[in-house]
Amino acid sequence: MLVDSSRLQLGEHGAGPAQPARAPDAACLEARGLTVRFAARTVLDAIDFSVRAGEIAVIEGPSGGGKSTFLRALATLQEATQGGVLLDGVAATEMPSSAYRRRVAYVPQLPVMFAGMVSDNVRAGPRLGGRELADDQVAGLLARVVLAPAMATRRAHDLSGGEKQRVAIARALANQPEVILFDEPTSALDPSAADSILALVRRCAQDGCAVVIVTHVREQATTLAGTRYTCEAGHLHRRGAA
Amino acid sequence: MSYVDIAPWRLLFVFVLLLLASLLVSWRANLGLGRQLVVGALRGAVQLLGVGYLLVVLFRDQRPEWVLLVLLVMLGTAAWTSARRIESGPGRRILVPRTLLAVGGGSALALIPVFALVVAPRPWFAARYVVPISGMIVANAMNVVAQVNERIFASARNDRAEIEQWLALGATPKQALARQTREALRASLIPTINGLLTVGLVSLPGMMSGQIVSGTPPESAIRYQIVILYQLVIVAAVSGGIAAYLARRMLFTARDQLRNL
Numbered sequence: 283m284l285v286d287s288s289r290l291q292l293g294e295h296g297a298g299p300a301q302p303a304r305a306p307d308a309a310c311l312e313a314r315g316l317t318v319r320f321a322a323r324t325v326l327d328a329i330d331f332s333v334r335a336g337e338i339a340v341i342e343g344p345s346g347g348g349k350s351t352f353l354r355a356l357a358t359l360q361e362a363t364q365g366g367v368l369l370d371g372v373a374a375t376e377m378p379s380s381a382y383r384r385r386v387a388y389v390p391q392l393p394v395m396f397a398g399m400v401s402d403n404v405r406a407g408p409r410l411g412g413r414e415l416a417d418d419q420v421a422g423l424l425a426r427v428v429l430a431p432a433m434a435t436r437r438a439h440d441l442s443g444g445e446k447q448r449v450a451i452a453r454a455l456a457n458q459p460e461v462i463l464f465d466e467p468t469s470a471l472d473p474s475a476a477d478s479i480l481a482l483v484r485r486c487a488q489d490g491c492a493v494v495i496v497t498h499v500r501e502q503a504t505t506l507a508g509t510r511y512t513c514e515a516g517h518l519h520r521r522g523a524a
Numbered sequence: 525m526s527y528v529d530i531a532p533w534r535l536l537f538v539f540v541l542l543l544l545a546s547l548l549v550s551w552r553a554n555l556g557l558g559r560q561l562v563v564g565a566l567r568g569a570v571q572l573l574g575v576g577y578l579l580v581v582l583f584r585d586q587r588p589e590w591v592l593l594v595l596l597v598m599l600g601t602a603a604w605t606s607a608r609r610i611e612s613g614p615g616r617r618i619l620v621p622r623t624l625l626a627v628g629g630g631s632a633l634a635l636i637p638v639f640a641l642v643v644a645p646r647p648w649f650a651a652r653y654v655v656p657i658s659g660m661i662v663a664n665a666m667n668v669v670a671q672v673n674e675r676i677f678a679s680a681r682n683d684r685a686e687i688e689q690w691l692a693l694g695a696t697p698k699q700a701l702a703r704q705t706r707e708a709l710r711a712s713l714i715p716t717i718n719g720l721l722t723v724g725l726v727s728l729p730g731m732m733s734g735q736i737v738s739g740t741p742p743e744s745a746i747r748y749q750i751v752i753l754y755q756l757v758i759v760a761a762v763s764g765g766i767a768a769y770l771a772r773r774m775l776f777t778a779r780d781q782l783r784n785l
Contacts, residue, residue, distance in 0.1 A: 359688050361781050379780040384694035394686040397703075407693040457694060 310335045310492040311356065311386065311461045315365030318351055325351045327516040328365060333492045335460065338483070338508025341496045347514045349496045350391070353463050356494060357388035369461070384411070387459035391466045393450030395438035400424070400449050403438045407457040415456060423452040427482055444475030451482055462486050464495040468502065480505055527738045539565060579655065588649040595658055602627045602666035609670040613677035613785050614774050622770040623673070627665040630763025634661050634755040642751055657752065660731065664716065664756045665763040671712040672767040677785060679704035680775050687782055697776040705768045716760040720753055729753070 313331040317324065325348045333339045343349050354360035356367055358374050367374045374382045384407065396403050404423050405415045415423075421431040427448040441449060447467055454462060464483060468476035480502060487493045487508075496513075497503060503510055510521040542565055550557045582590055603624035607616050635658055639645065645653040680687065683704060690700035698705075723729060728736075731752055735745035775783055 357692055358779060359691060359781055361777055361779060375779065379691075380694040380696055383692055388692040390685065390689065390692075392685070394689045396686070396689075406690075410690075410693060410695050410699055453693065 310337075310370065311494070312368040312371075313352075313356060313365065314368065316352070316355055316362055316367065317364035318348075318355055318360060319363045324516050326355060329516075329518045331511070331518055333461070333494055333509075335492050336487055336490055338487045338493045338495065338506050340503040340506050340508045340510045341494065341513050341518070342498065342500065342503055342510065343513035345498065348516045349498075349513045350465055352513055352518065353388070353465050353494065353496050356461075357386060357463050358382055359388065380410070384457045385459055386461040386463065387454035387457060388463045389447075389450050389454050389465065389467055391469055393446050393453075395441065395446055395449065398438060399434065400429075400436050400438050400441070401434040403449050404434070404452050404456050406453055419456075423456055424449075426455060426485070427452045428478065442475075443470050444472075444479070447471065447475075447479055448482070451479075451486075455486070459491060461492040461494070464493070466496050466498065468497070468499070476502075535569075539569065579651065582651040582655065586647070586649065586651055588647075591649040591651050591654055594651075594655055598659060598662050599624065599628050599631070602662045603669075606666045606670040606673070610673050610677060612681055613673065613771075618774065619673070622774070623669050623767070626669045626763045626767040626770060627662060629766045630665045630668075630759040630761075631658070631662050633762050634665075634759040638751060638755055643748075656731070657755075660752060661755050661759050665759045668712045668716075668760045668764045669767040672708045672764045673771055675708035675711060676701070676704055676768060676771040676775070679708065680782065680785065684782060691780060691782065697772055697780050700782075701772055701775065705772065709764050709768055712764045713757075713760050716756050720757065723749075723753060 311333050313329050316326055316329040316331070318326040329352065331339070331352075341349050341352065351360055355362055358367065358379055369377075369382060369385060396406055401417075401420045404420050408415050417434070420434050424431060424433055429445070429448050429452070433445070433449075438446070438449065451462075451467075462483075467483070468479050471479060483493060483495055483506060493508070495506065495508075497506075512519045512521055543562060546561045546565075547558050549555070550561060578594070582594065603620055604616075606623040606627060607619040610619060613619060638657075639648065639654065643653055643657070648654075680701070687700045687704070691697075719729075729749050729752070732745045732749035735748065736742055775785065777783060
């Protein structure tokens with residue numbers, strides 16, 4: 283039901299048609315034997331992983347353990363040396379990269395705002411596919427990330443760190459992704475802004491998205507109440523639900 | 525028409541004047557360019573004198589294979605120089621064939637139609653037309669290609685986060701690199717366009733001045749110069765465009781991932 287209600291909401295405020303339904307327990311995004319090597323150094327070592335729609339997978343671990351590389355590899359921004367990722371059982375390499383990335387959104391640690399207004403940023407993804415979001419769709423997406431409609435006309439570069447992070451999430455949601463990957467989205471924010479971003483992350487999962495979030499803050503992993511993993515020395519270990 | 529010849533001792537006089545004036549400026553402004561100025565002035569003179577003697581031979585024994593060889597050397601040198609100016613980016617083994625393609629492609633498009641239909645030298649390989657006009661065009665292509673590559677590779681490094689953010693939203697490499705490509709092409713075309721706008725008002729172009737000094741009627745020299753100016757614009761646009769396209773191909777993997785270059 284959550285998936286259906288989310289699609290209804292995206293139909294009203296989002297950018298395009300609803301995605302096809304899948305079996306409730308089916309893995310949405312999978313990594314199979316995902317290996318990334320930089321020269322002689324193995325950064326990710328044959329990682330198997332899966333996340334379902336509506337699930338939050340929290341990746342913890344020390345700096346340099348491979349968390350961000352894992353997320354970038356899931357987003358296909360990082361080339362896999364061996365293995366790969368599958369979306370709804372289809373290998374990412376079997377579909378155009380742009381089509382895959384519209385379905386698997388990636389929000390980096392420090393989002394870059396594109397030139398122009400907030401509305402230009404929110405419209406950026408659909409525009410790439412030749413679709414223009416109406417003003418009320420932009421307002422709807424801003425509302426999902428708890429930003430007032432008036433924000434649409436603000437210059438994106440003038441926003442605070444927390445506002446930029448919200449706009450980046452709205453920008454990612456505009457493509458109606460089935461999976462959202464967050465790379466330490468609260469690392470540059472004060473505690474109150476961080477809490478509101480975590481609430482947004484939970485909301486994305488409640489709306490039916492599969493969510494993978496990287497964090498090095500243990501309390502956040504508890505707050506998110508998702509399936510916890512530790513990424514260390516290129517290996518991913520499941521720790522169980524919080 | 526006759527012209528005033530420059531005797532060797534007068535040339536030497538200008539050389540000494542250049543060195544004294546520039547060394548004085550370098551010394552007073554503490555630029556530390558003295559050695560480079562001396563080497564540059566000497567090397568420029570030696571290269572031009574060498575080319576002068578080569579042209580004498582080329583004009584005297586006009587043979588198509590010699591003219592083509594000179595053109596190939598020009599293209600090769602331009603491609604190598606263009607690739608060498610890139611501070612960051614792929615290695616020269618990858619870059620040089622692509623700068624050759626960009627310099628050669630643009631130059632061919634700017635030169636062949638003009639030699640076939642506009643200037644139409646007889647024979648077609650007449651060195652006194654083909655070599656100097658080709659030299660000007662190839663030199664412009666070299667500068668434009670170097671500038672486009674330098675800017676695009678530098679932007680890809682500095683704007684990596686932005687480019688990857690576009691990719692993450694589903695952009696193709698062409699879309700993700702659109703701003704950087706546009707800025708690089710604009711920057712490389714602006715000097716040529718400025719040349720079009722200010723020619724005759726600020727400066728008289730070298731080729732036209734040279735023709736007039738050597739006795740060519742101004743109206744004829746001007747027509748040549750107009751053709752050259754248009755060729756310079758064509759070569760800048762085409763070579764720049766090819767260089768930008770090839771730079772993009774080098775920057776992204778087959779799966780549209782931004783490489784670390």
